[in-house]
Amino acid sequence: MTETDSIAYDVVVLGAGPVGENVADRTRAAGLSTAVVESELVGGECSYWACMPSKALLRPVLAQADARRLAGLGLAVQGPLDADAVLARRTYFTNDWNDDGQVGWLDSTGADLYRGRGRLAGPRTVEVTGPDGSTRVLTARHAVAVCTGSRALLPDLPGLAGVRPWTSREATSSPSVPGRLVVVGGGVVAAEMATAWQALGSDVTLLVRGKGLLNRMEPFAGEMVAEALAEAGADVRTGTSVQSVTRENGSVVVVTDGGARIEADEILFATGRAPRTDDIGLDTVGLEPGSWLEVDDSLRVTGSEWMYAVGDVNHRALLTHQGKYQARIAGAAIAARACGVSLPESEPWGAHSATADHGAVPQVVFCDPEAAAVGLSLAEAEQAGHRVRAVDLDIAVAGSSLYRDDYRGRARMVVDLEREILLGVTFVGPGVGELIHAATIAVVGQVPISRLWHAVPAYPTISEVWLRLLESYRDN
Template sequence: MSSQSYDVIVIGGGAVGENVADRTSQGDLSTVVVESDLVGGECSYWACMPSKALLRSGAALAAARRVPGAAEAVSGTVDARAALRQRDSIASHWKDDGQAKWLDSAGIALVRGHARLTGVKEVTVTAADGAVTVLTATHAVVVSTGSAALLPDIDGLRAVNPWTSREATSAQQIPPRLAVIGGGVVAAEMAAAYASLGSAVTVIARSPLLGGQEPFAGELVTAALEENGVTVLIGRSTTTAHREHDGTVTLALDDASTVTADQVLVAIGRTARTDDLGLDTVGLGAGDWLDVDDTLLVQGDSPDLAGDWLYATGDVNHRALLTHQGKYQARAAGDAIVTRAAGRPVDDTPWGAHVATADHAAVPQVTFTDPQVASVGHTAASAVKAGFRIRILDYDLANLGGASVLAVGYVGKARAIVDLDREVLLGVTFVGQDVAELLHSATVAIVGEVPINRLWHAVPSYPTLTEVWLRLLEAYGRPGFTDNDTDTDTDEELG
């Protein structure tokens, strides 16, 4: 057994943990990252990057087929082998040499093995060969262990060895038939990807796809999936799973129907990776999501948590299960740790660098299906539930000059939610080809609380999809006029 001491210990070397460590190291605090798997984590090898690589070939081919001239030059279907090779490259062939090298270049130590809290500011790491290292922190321990796929309690499901998102994004063979249980982002994206790669895909979802988004988002994505040959079963639940003698899987549904597939993907949600982390040693529950404040300090009644030393960043705190939000939290947590280590209050900054507030009402997210879904902030339903008096502005993206250049028969829709009392945006949703690049402008407008009358002076270029901003403003009404309460075909007032 060996022992080492650092100013900061980061448990988890994924994208979020790396960002915490980078921030504290830049603040002249000695920092160590503990990782039991690959440095770079879920996003680099089993989530964001490989999933988008799997989706890209099909989306590019579909986009080409929508443009006369290019469409005539396109023949055949996606080359699945080539797409998988590209995915392998994007995932660095599941080797973390480059990521580990970056840690070293940044002056951040790396200890490989399974970490467990064994006391206040103490972490015990057990390596694969059984070697034990006890780490102590002078200032902080940060939990950045992320989340794992949740497997439902369906009779026989575990026995058929279903895929989770990890297996779906790293598979080396395309199953002839794939059944997807779930209706969220992972389910929709992997259904789209595998359909483009040659699988006959069936989606089984209890609720409409992409619940929590504006309803039209799920409707347009469902229609596109069905147009591409995917069978989408809404309002159905899987009751049993059974592997047949020929290797196929039979799923029995609650309407007495069955689905036969060669592989099953379960994508119904996530669970915190905290079950074997030693949380009980500091008065917290094993397997629980970790509640944090806006400086990412873990909250709890245990006296062991006193002293501002235990932080949780990324998925594990359940605030926003998105890599970019986790990295945002990581920067805030790192700054807070450095500031507290220097004996200064965390609000000692003119621009709020040490707190994470965007997770409350300005979370941007893209679903990389075809069409894409890009959203930030409130939906109409969540804004009304939060007590805002709102106006809904809708616009058909097909009417834009930029859309007609991108594709014949462009299908898409935009929605903006306006707070009528302050006349600022609360939320924006775009659905359509290539709308992901519209999202940051919406995020800036919401976070900056830019008044509607100022947005009129942010002139969009023509012909691009950004012209949607002008059309949404026109739907709202001209500044200085009193006709804003006039109903039109494209907007409505709620609340």
């Protein structure tokens, strides 16, 4: 290898998804030279196989559901969705899986993009193998940021590869609607994709190993989503595991642990995620290949002075918005340390510390009804030793009745009784995704209930549920 094969940068970023892009943006803004390595599409999972295409599929579904339940609109929207138009709109939002626009944005930051597979080759060193087989070595003066994300985790079932199962990628990028679809899983991907494909014309069977859907939220969230899926025509089976799956004469044949036989055209496994760290050279720096990477609040890998793990790979919160938040923190921390600033070990509300991941993570599930939550559930708060009270309320305010004629929703806030602040909030109902940021501010800001009384919700909006929750806390 010649000397010109090695190129030095201040920062090398592995992965050009939203997380890697944001790390690069922040380090470049601080004046650090930055290289970004990407083996697939710039923009990553979120742009092409997750957030954007899935929500593009779901938006017409939710809009139609709302319209059908409004006097004056119901008869106008009784027909089926135009599946071809919905799929075309989905493809538009992925730019037909072309990343030219994202590459242009990355170029505008001044970061250098390297196409190819990047692997650590020792401390502060990344070896990049290009599409043509050529190799370059990048060295980092200050930091290597691992932003490689996560991948779908498939179960260990004999012969599964031959079945050609869907993961979240195939579920969001399919060019056509399967006539029959089996969805295995009970989390966000399973619930959202069952909702989308059922509405687009698939005959959906949802197999859930546990007691219900969305087990990381309050129990009523999963119950309401499962009930709505069943009302829409999906066959929802809880307490059910897949015993075997084969493909016979083009059809998928699933046998459950109870002996039931289900035939379908496709099967989607939404059964968890694994870190994309199995082939990035972790062994060259003393770490276990394929492992989640433990980090401190500045996102620096435990025991390292130069390596950062940002986004899904650290397993704190596998959500795009949380990964981008971490990227902003990591970029600021890398820049500060590059300037010789010694950061404190504990900086709860500082610019270099990712504290939101400890108990204020917001999430929205875009089903009908939507489910949105931030902070701790009641069970989590109790397990953490807090003295708490749950305030539960049906969402029945002027704004909700105007939003939809048959509006059904529920809200819960978990109150820390010693400090009289909110530890968590959950909403379920049409349109509640737009309520969750107010709840996030209340939880992150530790706003006392006495002050929340003076945050007056606009009338007539669904946000008026806040007033009813506070009244219920006061009066009971």
